[in-house]
Amino acid sequence: MRWFKNKDTLYGFLVILPSLVLLGIFVYGFIFQTFYTSLTDWGRDPAQALSANPQIRFTGFENYRELFGGFVDARFRQDLFNTFYFTLFFILGCLGLGLTLAIVLDRGPKGEGFFRTVFLFPMSLSFIVTGTIWRWMLQPQGGVNQLPTLVGLPRGEFGWLTSREQIWQVSWNDLPFFTALVVGVVLAFVAAAAFRGGERRRGWIATGSAGLLLLWALTLGRTLQPLPFDEMHGFNLAFIGIILAAVWQMSGYTMALYLAGLRGIPEELREAARVDGASEWQLYLRVIFPLLAPITLSAMIILGHISLKIFDLIFAMAGPDNAPTDVPALLMYITTFRANQIAKGAAIGTILLLLVAAVIVPYLYSQLKSEVRR
Amino acid sequence: MIGRALQYAILFLATLFFLLPVYLVIITAFKEPAAISLSTTWQPPERWYWESFSQAWTAFLPKLQNSFFLTVTATILSAMLGSLNGYVLAKWRFPGANIVFPLMLFGMFIPYQAVLIPLFQFIREIGLGGSLWGLILVHVVYGLPITTLIFRNYYAEIPDEMIEAGRIDGAGFFGIYSRIVFPLSVPGFVVVIIWQFTQIWNEFLFAVTLVSSPANQPITVALAQLAGGEAVKWNLPMAGALLAALPTLLVYIFLGRYFIRGLLAGSVKG
Numbered sequence: 001m002r003w004f005k006n007k008d009t010l011y012g013f014l015v016i017l018p019s020l021v022l023l024g025i026f027v028y029g030f031i032f033q034t035f036y037t038s039l040t041d042w043g044r045d046p047a048q049a050l051s052a053n054p055q056i057r058f059t060g061f062e063n064y065r066e067l068f069g070g071f072v073d074a075r076f077r078q079d080l081f082n083t084f085y086f087t088l089f090f091i092l093g094c095l096g097l098g099l100t101l102a103i104v105l106d107r108g109p110k111g112e113g114f115f116r117t118v119f120l121f122p123m124s125l126s127f128i129v130t131g132t133i134w135r136w137m138l139q140p141q142g143g144v145n146q147l148p149t150l151v152g153l154p155r156g157e158f159g160w161l162t163s164r165e166q167i168w169q170v171s172w173n174d175l176p177f178f179t180a181l182v183v184g185v186v187l188a189f190v191a192a193a194a195f196r197g198g199e200r201r202r203g204w205i206a207t208g209s210a211g212l213l214l215l216w217a218l219t220l221g222r223t224l225q226p227l228p229f230d231e232m233h234g235f236n237l238a239f240i241g242i243i244l245a246a247v248w249q250m251s252g253y254t255m256a257l258y259l260a261g262l263r264g265i266p267e268e269l270r271e272a273a274r275v276d277g278a279s280e281w282q283l284y285l286r287v288i289f290p291l292l293a294p295i296t297l298s299a300m301i302i303l304g305h306i307s308l309k310i311f312d313l314i315f316a317m318a319g320p321d322n323a324p325t326d327v328p329a330l331l332m333y334i335t336t337f338r339a340n341q342i343a344k345g346a347a348i349g350t351i352l353l354l355l356v357a358a359v360i361v362p363y364l365y366s367q368l369k370s371e372v373r374r
Numbered sequence: 375m376i377g378r379a380l381q382y383a384i385l386f387l388a389t390l391f392f393l394l395p396v397y398l399v400i401i402t403a404f405k406e407p408a409a410i411s412l413s414t415t416w417q418p419p420e421r422w423y424w425e426s427f428s429q430a431w432t433a434f435l436p437k438l439q440n441s442f443f444l445t446v447t448a449t450i451l452s453a454m455l456g457s458l459n460g461y462v463l464a465k466w467r468f469p470g471a472n473i474v475f476p477l478m479l480f481g482m483f484i485p486y487q488a489v490l491i492p493l494f495q496f497i498r499e500i501g502l503g504g505s506l507w508g509l510i511l512v513h514v515v516y517g518l519p520i521t522t523l524i525f526r527n528y529y530a531e532i533p534d535e536m537i538e539a540g541r542i543d544g545a546g547f548f549g550i551y552s553r554i555v556f557p558l559s560v561p562g563f564v565v566v567i568i569w570q571f572t573q574i575w576n577e578f579l580f581a582v583t584l585v586s587s588p589a590n591q592p593i594t595v596a597l598a599q600l601a602g603g604e605a606v607k608w609n610l611p612m613a614g615a616l617l618a619a620l621p622t623l624l625v626y627i628f629l630g631r632y633f634i635r636g637l638l639a640g641s642v643k644g
Contacts, residue, residue: 004468011547012466016459019518020474026515027481030489030496037491101388104381115385117630118392124626124633126576128594129619132601132611133395136402142412143398150416248392256634280377309485312578316598332487337583346491353488360483364476 031353038063038346046340063347069226076348077172078233079328083355085235086243086327087307093247094303095296098254103284105255106262116259120252127249131316134245135161138317160241161318161325169234173225180217184210238324242314249313250306254299261295262288301363305356328352403427403612410608423609430613436589437596438617441575444506444592448513449570453563455514456521460562461555463522464529465537466547475526482519486579497584504586512584513574520573521566524639528562529555561632568629569636572622593618 004010041048041059048054067073101119105112122130137143138160145156170178191206265288273283311329318325320334328348336345402410403426405419462468463475486493493512502508532555540550578594585591597618601611626633 008541008547009466009468012462013468015547016462016468019455019459019522020478022515023478023481023518026489026493026512027484028477030492031484033492034488034490097388100384104384107381109381109385115389117627118389120630120634121623121626122392123637124572124622125619126578126594126622128576128578128598129615132597132615133399135601136608136612137395137398139412139415142415146413146415149413248395253637256637260638305483309487311487312594312598315578315582316601319602329485329487332490333579333583336491342491345487349485349487349490352485356483356485357480360480364479364483368476 034346034353035350037343038350040343042346043336043340043342043344059343063344064351067344067347067351073344074231075323075326076328076331077231078236079326079331081233082236082239082325083308083327086239086246086310087304089239089243090246090250090307091300091303093243094251094254095299097247097251098299099258099292101251101255102258102262105259116255119255122249123252125249127310127312128316130245130249131313134241134248135317137245138241158240159238161238161322163236163238164324165237166232166234167237169232171230171232172227173230174222176224176226177217177221180213180221184213184217187213236324238318238322242317242325245317246307246310246313250303254303257295257299258292261292265291298363301359304359308352308356308359399612399615402608403616405609407607407609426609426613427617430610430617433600433610434593434596434614434617437591437593440506440590441592441594442621444509444513445571445574448510448517448574449567451510452514452517452521452570453566455518456566457525457556457559457563458551459518459522460525460527460529461551463526464532465534465550465555478519478522480519481516482523486516490579490583494583503584504590506585506590509580509584509592512580513577517570517574520639521570524566524569524636525559525562527639528559528565532558564629565632565636565639568625568632569639571625572633572636575622 004013039058039060040056041062042054042056048056067076101115105116109115139145140159140162141155144160145158147156149155187206187210191203191210194200194203194206269287270283273287278286309329310327311333314320314322314325314327314330320330320338329352332345332348332352335341335348398415401416401418404422404424405426406421406423407426409419409421409423463471497503497508497512500508502511536554537550540554545553576594577592578598581592581595582598585595597611597614600614
């Protein structure tokens with residue numbers, strides 16, 4: 001009773017308590033249990049996976065070591081590349097198309113309501129429905145490949161979902177080097193931005209981290225070799241079709257976000273820029289785009305966490321077993337529920353969680369912090 | 375003038391991109407199985423053939439019923455709980471609420487693969503394995519963060535003076551909820567119900583892992599299985615896709631305004 005201001009606050013706490021307990025178990029308890037499972041050998045031996053009372057041994061980080069540096073798990077490493085490229089092009093596609101459509105609609109064309117409805121309706125569909133439709137659109141000898149014949153051109157020949165072609169290949173062994181390089185450069189930009197914003201302490205910390213990372217990359221980066229041989233990974237062209245379908249479904253979301261942002265920019269601001277002699281192009285570049293930057297960041301984070309988790313769309317478009325279009329979320333499902341390698345599936349699930357948390361936790365933190373300040 | 379032309383050209387191309395798949399679904403669903411060939415994909419059917427829909431309807435009716443039962447039950451339960459939670463977090467902040475709320479929200483972003491294995495065992499152990507009730511429980515629990523968030527942001531707009539006035543009139547926690555807050559909640563409920571309805575109807579991962587018996591399958595699982603089979607003619611999956619899309623599509627067309635509000639609320643601040 002001492003903890004609560006009055007009886008009603010206590011009632012409030014008692015009302016929300018069941019939800020907190022349920023979420024505590026279903027989110028944090030289960031995450032912990034998954035993590036623990038990932039440190040065991042459950043399912044390594046098929047008989048053990050199927051027995052009612054399996055003998056499970058603790059094996060430490062063995063499953064993780066295998067995923068990142070073992071012979072059999074090359075598919076997981078390719079899946080990481082797939083997720084990376086899918087996320088990159090999916091976000092770029094949604095931002096580009098969404099922003100273009102929002103700018104056009106913001107200028108108030110005739111039939112604006114109709115166009116808005118058309119661009120946003122795929123958001124209400126299930127990824128399974130979208131996947132089924134686009135599976136048919138992207139049949140190797142039909143659908144999109146037939147479109148050129150309607151205007152008298154020869155049929156397209158691209159194997160949308162089945163192509164085994166891979167471009168931009170990198171050896172898995174070069175990955176630590178490239179990762180350190182990219183993160184180092186990003187940190188250098190953060191440092192520059194911090195100095196420009198007058199946050200000296202933050203700037204120096206970022207400069208120091210960037211320097212250390214770049215130093216490590218350029219001196220010792222090449223000596224860390226997870227595999228004893230070069231294993232090439234790259235961008236699977238079969239993903240182009242998946243990206244197309246995903247952009248079709250989700251770009252309406254970015255359009256809605258940008259449109260809300262554009263409508264929130266006061267007309268006086270645009271007028272003032274025009275009076276100052278800004279051309280239409282300069283108006284967008286100097287005034288409007290900087291004001292939309294926070295929306296872009298939010299959209300990138302929301303879309304990014306969706307694309308890391310993408311599962312249903314690929315399941316419906318290409319099936320769960322199509323290796324060229326595999327992602328960790330699908331591999332976790334197959335590893336756990338088809339191959340019964342439960343511990344390894346748990347390890348993939350944990351890695352997926354870490355990837356999503358790296359995106360979401362800073363976002364939640366900044367969102368809620370600014371809310372408290374308000 | 376060139377700007378105008380460019381503007382309409384962009385709109386035209388984008389409309390084409392968004393509606394071509396719809397055109398293809400509709401004409402394929404209305405073709406006779408024998409008339410479907412890859413080289414005539416884009417031609418409209420010579421004879422409109424309705425049988426695909428009656429076939430899909432017979433095959434999918436039980437799955438649609440499963441989906442309706444599951445979606446409606448889980449939506450109502452998670453909306454009610456979300457409303458109460460949101461009321462508490464907006465108006466009766468207990469000590470530690472500032473820590474608990476972000477921890478709750480994190481639950482709506484996690485990849486469910488990270489909880490799937492213990493969840494699968496848990497549902498089986500409490501005897502709900504393979505049944506729709508297990509799925510309902512899961513959707514209610516993982517729906518709590520978003521429903522709580524939307525209601526919390528919605529109730530934050532109710533002035534504290536109204537709550538204060540209720541207290542002076544002698545109403546307590548429950549009295550204020552039932553007499554002041556709940557009657558003001560209709561728009562909040564509309565947003566939350568539409569959002570949850572769409573999400574749960576469209577969900578696939580839980581449905582495909584937790585429901586083992588075909589009799590209890592929701593529509594998304596049945597559709598994925600039908601379309602995944604290689605031998606099937608495409609008229610049936612397309613008709614099935616239309617049936618599976620119809621409920622959420624209707625909600626979107628008639629209540630789009632509220633749908634968008636839920637969409638934007640998902641990016642946390644609202």
